[in-house]
Amino acid sequence: MRSYANSTVEVSEVLNSGLRVETGIAVCTTTIFKQTSVPIFTVYGVIRISALFGEATTVFSADAAKGRFTFTSSDPVIAEANMSADSAVVTSLAKGTRLTLQGDVVGTAAVITASAGISFWPLGKMIVGTNGGTGTINLNNDGAAVSVATGAMQFVLCYTPLSDGAYAVNVF
């Protein structure tokens, strides 16, 4: 087995999967899955998304809410638009279960994997943002009139820049 310094392993990861940005852990009691749109990543310029998912870090309560990923731009002004359609319900998500952007066709439903700890790598690489613009990738769950009482999720974005100086940062 080859042995690399951690910095070398990170280079391998970045070249293979793109730059990885993670949010902190958002709790359902106050922040996410409250029937509103919540910004999770700020996007400067144009980026190409290799992977975008949320991973449950605490088991969800038994509430039949749904989630989808959206994009909103403040400069230029672009109203919130769907990156994916609503997922299936997030009822009682187990720790380690992921809500994944499939990423091929705009508006394809986000996918909740059947088993915690196992999910597919997104099939496509979606492009979001505008040249020189500023926007946000959001988690929206106004598609079902249900909020999630308890639980927590961390979001992960892997991307590469597609315009000069483009980058993404976590909102929280």
Add this chain to the structure above:
Amino acid sequence: MRNYSQNTQDFASDVINGIEVETSAMANATYMIQTQQEIFNVYGRIKVNILYGEVVTDASANATTLKFNFTSTTPVIGVADMTAASGSLSAAVPGTRVVCLGTAVATGALVDAGPGISGAMLPMIIGTVDGIGTIGILTATASQASGTTKFVIDYVPLSDGAYVTAAH
């Protein structure tokens, strides 16, 4: 033709394909007997680019099928299929691979039609942030009586500090 050191070639492979970890050549009569066997330890969350078993010495003439699965001890996640069962490995010759195709979760693992040629594989995400688990195999239909198989994974971390070790 350019001339690179072996280290540079290894690094090129690891960057493009992911970091490679291999098991030893595992005895089929011990590890393909229709019981759960763990082949790789997974620490954290990883992106699996390639996962397969390759016949090293001839498999016995038993219609063994194989699937890959994942189990986590932290957090506790019961064994769950990464693939469905493959076709038969009966009398598979050296160089024949049984491959995790990696499209939708639980797509059937694919046994090569002939040794040395495998189709494309797509990545999967395995493990959880800060978790500890194992990738395993479960054979069915018939146990193997002889032969050896080496398992190979190529991966990149998908959470800080994530890595994989061979269980054998």
